[in-house]
Amino acid sequence: MQRYILSLLTLFLLIPAAAQPKYEVRAAWVTAVYGLDWPRSKATTTPESIRRQQKELTDILDKLKAANFNTVLFQTRTRGDVIYKSSIEPFNSILTGKTGGDPGYDPLAFAVLECHKRGMECHAWMVTIPLGNRRHVASLGNQSVTKKRKEICVAYKNEYFLNPGHPSTKEYLMKLVREVVTRYDVDGVHFDYLRYPENAPRFPDSYDFKRYGKGRSLAQWRRDNLTDIVRYIYKGVKEIKPWVKVSTCPVGKYKDTSRYSSRGWNAFNTVYQDPQGWLGEGIQDQIYPMLYFRQNNFYPFVLDWQEQSNGRQVIPGLGIYFLHPDEGNWIREDIDRQINFVRSHGLAGEAHYRVQYLMDNTQGIYDELEENFYRYPALQPPMPWLDNEAPTAPSDLRISPEGNGCLLLTWQAATDNDRMNMPRYVIYASDTYPVDTTNPENIIAQNVRGTQYTYAPIYPWTEKIYFAVTAVDRYGNEGKAVQGF
Missing domain, CATH: 2.60.40.10 (Immunoglobulins)
Structure with missing residues (x-):
């Protein structure tokens, strides 16, 4: 069976690429943690330092716009700290060099404004469950959620996490989301690490499991906890601004499929996510599975996501970082084939992790997108499950x-x-x-x-x-x- 699939896919991938679609999500993750993508400089008290940090971001946005990208996944919450003026959590130190340091402007407001100037959507990318290692949490001091709300936090393997099994965790996360959705004109909220640590049978939630498990297995209870968070936040966002897209980036392989094995590493069993269940329930508008794999570890799982999408938008995350020799041994044609496959099977688009490899044009990936795959613009796919009535003609x-x-x-x-x-x-x-x-x-x-x-x-x-x-x-x-x- 596996040999048959590989032969079929090889034959299929020799077919020339289809015409560019008019509707397609073309997204890139802009990573703020550790300054991986942005910012590279610190904003201090001088106007020049603020302008320099802002220009670093607008240079990225200009280059994305030139290649007809239409969606920016802008990291807004990292690990218990944020990239906007919050009344709940402190500024990330990457902005100023100091935890809680005010950069002299609001980076999220600036990012939204600059994306919209260029006709691109800006989605607030929020890391949810992890809070960082002990050193990071200590650097936040009394501003850390581990100090303010210690009842919803747990320590595990020298790191801290929000506890998905505590009923108040979803309320805390929604408080952050409400702050972002209410105060900023974001087009979407995008949740990362909405999962348990990998292979964590000893995650310290036994007390909560005994109290709230209600006869379920530990695995099912944990999956239900994450689903409850997703459901609570989705409904909360729609009550505030129903047009704001709600998405997550789950582990790229949902479960083993009849086409190909996940080799035991998947969203459902390894980190207790049930994202296909979220799609089926209609509590996601988009999903960005982290399909940072190639060949038969990519294609069968793309088909599985699309078949279980319930009409929602599936946007595979492409691991373009593997094009760099320090990260992997991929060649650019691996990404070319993946985009061809995604388009030919009618998925909503693709996202690139991460933007620095586009800026560096690693193995010519940016040129290939600008000159070929994204040569012409594309509009955002509609969301008829939310609203299907078009405006009148101007x-x-x-x-x-x-x-x-x-x-x-x-x-x-x-x-x-x-x-x-x-x-x-x-x-x-x-x-x-x-x-x-x-x-x-x-x-x-x-x-x-x-x-x-x-x-x-x-x-x-x-x-x-x-x-x-x-x-x-x-x-x-x-x-x-x-x-x-």
Whole structure:
């Protein structure tokens, strides 16, 4: 059976890549812990240091935008500390060199604003259960949750964790999530390490298991604890801002499949996650399984996620860090084949771990994405389980010269059934009329706010260009176009 699958996949992967989809999540994780991706410099009391740290981030965002990425997974909570102005947990020391040190600006507010300027979504990436090793926790002092809420924390193998088995843990995490979702215009909240430590039969939760287990096995009780956290947070987010996407990045292999074995290392048995159950219950909008594997350890498990998605968006996480010789022995064609496979099977997109390997163009991965796979923009896939009513078409599209070869596009606003949000707009341009808005090659801008847009052509004006504008709501529903020239 395994030899048959490998032969079939090898044959399939020789087929040329399909046309680029119009709707596709193209995401990258921006890692703040230890300054792995950002920041590299400290923000001190001087304006220059703040600008330098901010520029490091905008340089990353500029490069992602140039390659038509549309989603930034921005690390917002690390291990018991955060990258925003919180009333609950302290600033991470990576910002200033000092635990709790104020960098002089709000990094999450800045990241959201700069992502939106570039038409990209910003998702708050929050590490949930781990709190760090003893040295890290000690550095937080009295600001650590282990001091403030010691009843929901446990020590295990020289590290501290929130205890998923304590009923108040989900409330504490939701308090952090509420702070982020209420105060910031994030497009999503993305949960990492929402799991138990790997192979942890002696995790110190026996007291809670005796009290709350209610006849279940230890493994099932632990899985239920994590599911209860996911359910509580999902419902809480939807009560505040129903359009905000809720996602997790579980272990890449759910369980053994009939196609291929996980070799005993999987989400369900090793870390007590039940993410396919979360999808089936509808308490996830997106899921980013960490499929940092290749060949038969990748393809069968991608199919398994898609088949159990319940119509939700599955975005495989690709381990592009293995392209670096210090990390692995992958070649770039491994990633090429994975993207081809993901697209050909109709998954919602892919995410790249992590952004530094894109910035460094490791084995030419950035060039390959910019010039080939992501040559044209892509819109966010819609979420019909939340809202399936598109905005009306904008009207009265007008195009006028603005000098320096630029054109000013103006239009009358569209309306949407969700009165809490004004629609965003997608701008299309073509040499033919009417503009084909099904073709992603014609997209020149997305997530435009307001009712005007300045178009600066790359090449000198040589022929008449036609334009179209559509409205998109925050659930990804795109309405009809207004055409103009």
